[in-house]
Amino acid sequence: MSDQPTLAEFAVEQSESDEQTEMLDPNASNETVTMTADKQVATYLIEDQMADLTDAIREAVQNGIDSPNSTRVLVSVSPERSIIVDDGAGVDLESTEGKRNLSVLGAGTKQRADDETIGEWGIGKGAIIAKGAVRIWSHSRALHFDYRDQRTTGPWADSSGREGNVVETEHSLGGVLVEIDHYEGEVPDPESYRWHRYVRDLRKRFAYVHSQTDVDVIINGESAARGDPREAISETSGPSITRETDDAVIALEHTSHEGLEIYSNGLYVTTSREYGVSGVVVSKGNLTLNFARNDIQSGCDRWERIEQTLEETRDELYDEVPDDRLDDESREVMVEQMFSGSSSTDWTNRSLFQLANESRISLTRIQAAPEIGWIESAEKGADKLVERGYVVLDTSDPATKRLREYTDRDDADLELPSSFDVGERAEAEGVWTGYNCIDDESQLNADQRRYLLFARVLATELGIDREIYYGEASADAWTDGRTYIAITDSAVSSRQREVWMHDLYLVLLHEAAHETASTDQPSHGHHFESTYRSLVEDPANREAFANLVQQVVAGGFESVFQEYDVESS
Incomplete structure (x- = not known):
């Protein structure tokens, strides 16, 4: 008789109870420890090992693929039930071995070193019974489980929890049929896009099975094989x-x-x-x-x-x-390969690193420069320095960030030129680095105009009695503390409407909390933080913002701008 735990009882019996266990010899140099398991492990294996129903279906399909002489596995998936049937040799449920293979967690014919079979009824059968009332039918016998004890009639009336029952069938079936009568909540709403994605993702799981096993998996009448x-x-x-x-x-x-x-x-x-x-x-x-x-x-x-x-x-x-077609992820991987020494390819002459004006430069050219500068994001004046021949590297770019991180390591074996302060060099070169309001708003592009006009409407709704301008600076925004607030391109983090509207809401309240100019080392002490927090958490401000967003959603930006009579100059 097998000492493996069955679905009806998952526990490893210890040879002696705790009361009978002998005390260890304190002078002994070696101890023997036995790994044991209890019913909590069974619950994990059955309920928690797989994410959703598609995992359970995968387990059943895998076993159909592995079945001797199997050439195809048919899968029918509907919101109510899933049926998986193969044309293989089947399982003899009249034999002790056959019943054991389908009722003992971990039992099956597959060995760990087996390089051919994919499933073979091992631990995965626990995932199958967790997702619905299950019938496993082969030849003239069927094994039933109702793990959640939700079926009181039909073939599952006598099944409950991990207790399954084997019954004779009216007809004999070649191969194996697995029917999963879904428990509630195991499939997406069939009217939603998620249902179509659900079936599509299920096909993806078996896309290349036929290319390796010659077994065709057909899901809802369509072969999953991609060739x-x-x-x-x-x-x-x-x-x-x-x-x-x-x-x-x-x-x-x-x-x-x-x-x-x-x-x-x-x-x-x-x-x-x-x-x-x-x-x-x-x-x-x-x-x-x-x-x-x-x-x-x-x-x-x-x-x-x-x-x-x-x-x-x-x-x-x-x-x-070509260098100009390399995307950010590819450049980052190439740089990591260069510095790890795992690549045999020399990429030192490839333009992998980003300059402040968004052009790219090679490691060879960086090392040949008399000195270099670093910036972490857009910094006014940095691009002008690049135009004048300086090497200013932008570490907001992933590949360039990897270069900076590597050269900062104590064990780095890469020599780079000495660094200069970008702000100081820009000032020395007479390159503008301060705050500038754009007087001619016709220079703004469509996105910038929309940001500006929305910010003006929002300031009115929030009761912020300051003029709103668009400007250029390294900061998200700035204010003189009394008469105006200027926003910049970096005030918004995304072009997605819901995101940038909320960005501007926070930016305006931030600047409104400043009672003095925020251009020169603005104070962010306790008083400022208290004022800013109270503005953000004010129910009236939240309601005003929410109402304005609803107006935009209902009528569009231009309608709102016309209603509030705002326009760019």
Whole structure:
């Protein structure tokens, strides 16, 4: 009889009770400790190991793929129930082994070193019974579970919690059929966009299973197979590259925003954006995955070999991309590779680093400069210095930030020229670095005009009796403390309407809290903080802002501007 815990009873019996355990010899140099488990572990394995119903369906489909002689797995998903059926050899539920494989957590025919099968009814069966009342039917027997005890009639009437029951069926079924009668709340609203995304994401999980196993997974009448992984980038207009080794098929393209999809033996695992490219990696054989099967465990030998090939292939791809087409993520990855010493490619002459005027420069040119300056964000005068031939590096750019961080390390072996203070140099060169209100507002672009007019309306609604101007400065805004407030481009953090309107709300209240000029080392002491906090938390101000936003949503900006009779000069 197996000593593995069943779904009806998950506990490892200790050979002796606590009362019978002998005292350890205090003079002994070695101790023996036995790992045990209790029913709380069962609850975790059943209820907490998987995120949603798609994980349970994945477990059932995997076992269908692994079934001997299986050629296809049919999946039917509706808001009420999911049915997964394969055409494999099935499970003998009349035998002790067959019942054990479907009722013992961890039991199954798969061994850890098995490089062929994907599932094989191991721990994953716990995820299946957590998501609905379940029927597992093969040949002339069916096993039923109702883990939450929510079904009082039909085949689940005699099932409750981890107690399942096996019944004879009227008909014999080849293969295995898994029916999950969904518990409430396990699927999205079928009328919502989330439902369509739900089915689409389910297909994605099995996109390359057929390419590795020759088993076709068909979901709601449509095959999930995407064909050869190398075709994933066949229609890309930019640089791309493919590689095939004994461990994997790799297809990469230079568009980092979509990320790199990783598949274990054709089964989707995760999307990684740390490589600075898009595409797919499909392993030949299983990767060692974590418990939830949504990431790769450290120490996976196959993945270590794949990753080495992946990084070499990615570096080859970068060599095909012109400097002016490298995106921010790619440049950041290239810089990290340079300083880690893990890249065999010399990128010191590639224009990877950003100057204050948003142009780019190579490490070779940086090192050749007599001296360099650093800024962390837009600083007036810095771009003018670049125009005059100075090297002023902008660390708000990710790749350039990595350069600064590396050179600040104690163990850095990179020599850079000495640094100068950008503000002092700009002043010495006669480059403007102060605060400037824009007199001719016709110079403003459409976005700037909208920010300015909204800020004027908002100031009226908030009772801020100061003129509102648009200006140029390194600060988000400034005020003379009495008559005016000037806002700048950096006052808004996003072009999304709801975000920048709230940005301006906070900026105006911040400047309104200043009772003296905020241009020269403004005071942000206790009095200012108290005043600013009271303005932000004032219910009248909150209501005024909310009402104005509703007016914009209902009628648009121009309608509101006309109503308040504001316009740019």
